Amino acid sequence: xxxxxxxxxxKQKEGSIVVRRHGKVFVVNKRNPRWxxxxx
Numbered sequence: 001x002x003x004x005x006x007x008x009x010x011k012q013k014e015g016s017i018v019v020r021r022h023g024k025v026f027v028v029n030k031r032n033p034r035w036x037x038x039x040x
Contacts, residue, residue, distance in 0.1 A: 003039065010037050
């Protein structure tokens with residue numbers, strides 16, 4: 001599966017987690033809740 005460039009840059013930030021929910025890939029950040037991304 002291709003991963004978007006925006007997801008790659010977000011997942012490198014501190015405190016971010018990559019989660020799969022319902023076949024979609026999410027990047028969620030506990031420290032800064034504004035940093036969210038979704039693919040799929």
